Amino acid sequence: xxxxxxxxxxxxxxxxxxxxxxxxxxxxxxxxxxxxxxxxxxxxxxxxxxxxxxxxxxxxxxxxxxxxxxxxxxxxxxxxxxxxxxxxxxxxxxxxxxxxxxxxxxxxxxxxxxxxxxxxxxxxxxxxxxxxxxxxxxxxxxxxxxxxxxxxxxxxxxxxxxxxxxxxxxxxxxxxxxxxxxxxxxxxxxxxxxxxxxxxxxxxxxxxxxxxxxxxxxxxxxxxxxxxxxxxxxxxxxxxxxxxxxxxxxxxxxxxxxxxxxxxxxxxxxxxxxxxxxxxxxxxxxxxxxxxxxxxxxxxxxxxxxxxxxxxxxxxxxxxxxxxxxxxxxxxxxxxxxxxxxxxxxxxxxxxxxxxxxxxxxxxxxxxxxxxxxxxxxxxxxxxxxxxxxxxxxxxxxxxxxxxxxxxxxxxxxxxxxxxxxxxxxxxxxxxxxxxxxxxxxxxxxxxxx
Ligand code: SAH
Numbered sequence: 001x002x003x004x005x006x007x008x009x010x011x012x013x014x015x016x017x018x019x020x021x022x023x024x025x026x027x028x029x030x031x032x033x034x035x036x037x038x039x040x041x042x043x044x045x046x047x048x049x050x051x052x053x054x055x056x057x058x059x060x061x062x063x064x065x066x067x068x069x070x071x072x073x074x075x076x077x078x079x080x081x082x083x084x085x086x087x088x089x090x091x092x093x094x095x096x097x098x099x100x101x102x103x104x105x106x107x108x109x110x111x112x113x114x115x116x117x118x119x120x121x122x123x124x125x126x127x128x129x130x131x132x133x134x135x136x137x138x139x140x141x142x143x144x145x146x147x148x149x150x151x152x153x154x155x156x157x158x159x160x161x162x163x164x165x166x167x168x169x170x171x172x173x174x175x176x177x178x179x180x181x182x183x184x185x186x187x188x189x190x191x192x193x194x195x196x197x198x199x200x201x202x203x204x205x206x207x208x209x210x211x212x213x214x215x216x217x218x219x220x221x222x223x224x225x226x227x228x229x230x231x232x233x234x235x236x237x238x239x240x241x242x243x244x245x246x247x248x249x250x251x252x253x254x255x256x257x258x259x260x261x262x263x264x265x266x267x268x269x270x271x272x273x274x275x276x277x278x279x280x281x282x283x284x285x286x287x288x289x290x291x292x293x294x295x296x297x298x299x300x301x302x303x304x305x306x307x308x309x310x311x312x313x314x315x316x317x318x319x320x321x322x323x324x325x326x327x328x329x330x331x332x333x334x335x336x337x338x339x340x341x342x343x344x345x346x347x348x349x350x351x352x353x354x355x356x357x358x359x360x361x362x363x364x365x366x367x368x369x370x371x372x373x374x375x376x377x378x379x380x381x382x383x384x385x386x387x388x389x390x391x392x393x394x395x396x397x398x399x400x401x402x403x404x405x406x407x408x409x410x411x412x413x414x415x416x417x418x419x420x421x422x423x424x425x426x427x428x429x430x431x432x433x434x435x436x437x438x439x440x441x442x443x444x445x446x447x448x449x450x
Contacts, residue, residue, distance in 0.1 A: 008032035016070035140181035174231025212319015216403040218244035232287035240291025331441030339433035348373035358387035367432035394435035399427035
C-alpha cells in the first residue's frame with residue numbers, strides 16, 4: 001500500500017546537499033513543503049532555508065519529515081535512528097540505513113498518478129518503466145475515470161452491495177464501454193452502462209475476442225491484443241501461442257488448451273466454436289488466442305462466422321503473421337525492388353484432392369512463402385522445378401522464428417528439402433531472390449547465437 005501524505009507548508013529537513021539531497025529537496029519544495037536544507041557545504045538557494053553547518057540532533061525536532069542524504073553512512077544511520085525514536089518520519093537514500101519513508105518515482109498522466117518503487121535500486125530503470133506504463137493508459141481510460149465519477153450515484157442507488165458495485169466497475173473497465181470511448185462515442189458508452197443497470201448490473205451476453213498472438217516473441221503482440229487478453233474471463237489457446245503471452249492473461253481467468261497440430265486435433269474445430277459460444281452466452285468475455293495472424297491460415301474466419309450466427313459481439317485483433325516475423329528476424333524482406341514485386345502466402349497443407357497448381361505459382365519477381373511446408377518440402381521442390389522454376393533459386397527455411405530457438409537454413413530449390421528435415425516445426429519456407437539478402441540483413445541470429 002502507498003500512503004500519500006500532504007506536506008504543504010510543513011517543515012521538512014533535508015540533511016546533505018549532494019545530488020540526492022538536492023533532488024529530494026527540490027521535489028519536496030515542489031509539493032509545497034517548507035524545506036530546510038542542512039549541510040556544511042550548502043550554498044544559498046532561494047527555494048530553501050539553507051543552513052550551512054553540521055547536523056545537530058535537535059534539528060529534527062518538530063519536522064514533518066526528515067531526509068538523511070549525506071555521504072556519511074554512519075551519520076545517515078544515526079539520523080534515521082534518532083527520528084524513529086522521536087516518531088519523526090525519515091527517509092534515507094539507501095534503505096539499509098534505516099529510513100521508514102520511501103520516495104517513489106511518480107509520473108503524472110492526468111487523472112492518474114503512476115508510482116513505482118524498486119526498493120531504492122535504480123531510479124533510471126524506474127524512469128524507463130514509468131514511461132512504458134504510461135502508454136498502457138490510452139486516453140479513453142481518463143474518460144472512463146470521469147464516467148465513473150458521473151455514474152457513481154446511480155450505481156450506488158441501483159446496486160446495493162459494494163461487492164456488486166466493484167464487479168460492475170471491473171466489468172465496465174474491460175467491455176464495450178471502453179471500446180465506445182476509444183471510437184469517441186461516449187453516448188453509446190452511457191447507453192451500455194444504463195442497459196447493464198436496467199438488467200441487474202451486468203451485460204446479458206459476453207463477448208468474443210479473436211486475438212493474433214504473433215509468431216513467438218511476446219513483444220510482437222499488439223497493445224490492443226494485450227488489453228483484450230487482460231480482460232478475458234476465459235482464454236482458449238493453441239500450441240503456437242508462447243507461454244509468456246498466456247501469462248499476460250488474468251491469473252483468475254479460465255485457460256483452455258484447444259491444441260492443434262496438423263495431426264493432433266486436441267479439440268475438434270466444432271468443439272472450439274461451441275466452447276466460445278457457450279462461455280460467451282453465459283456472459284463471459286472469451287479470448288481466442290491464435291499464433292500469428294488469425295486470418296492467415298488460422299481458421300479465424302470460420303470461427304467468427306459461428307460467433308456471428310450465435311449473435312455474440314466480437315472483435316478481431318490482427319497479429320504479426322509468421323511470414324512477417326520470419327522476414328524481419330531472418331533478414332528476408334518479402335518484397336524488394338531488385339528481386340520481388342509481389343508475394344504469395346501458400347499453405348502446403350491441403351484437404352485431400354486439393355493439390356497445388358505449381359505452374360500458377362511460378363512467376364518472375366515474386367516471393368513464395370509456404371506455411372506448414374516442412375513435411376512436404378520435397379513435394380515443393382519437385383513441384384516448382386517441374387513447373388520451370390530454376391533449380392538454383394534461393395530458398396530459406398526458418399524455424400521457430402522470432403524466438404530464441406530460431407534456426408535458419410539458406411539453400412537452393414534443388415537442395416533444401418533434405419537438410420530442412422533437421423529443423424523443428426513450426427517452420428516457414430521462403431522461395432525467391434529475396435532470400436539472398438539474408439546474409440546481409442539478419443540482425444537476430446547474431447543476437448541469439450555465439
Ligand atoms: N496464423 C498463423 C499461421 C498458422 S499455420 C500465422 O499467421 O502465422 C501454422 C504454420 O505457420 C506453421 O506450420 C509454420 O509454417 C508457420 N509458423 C508459425 N509460427 C512460426 C514461427 N515462429 N516460425 C516459423 N514458422 C511459423
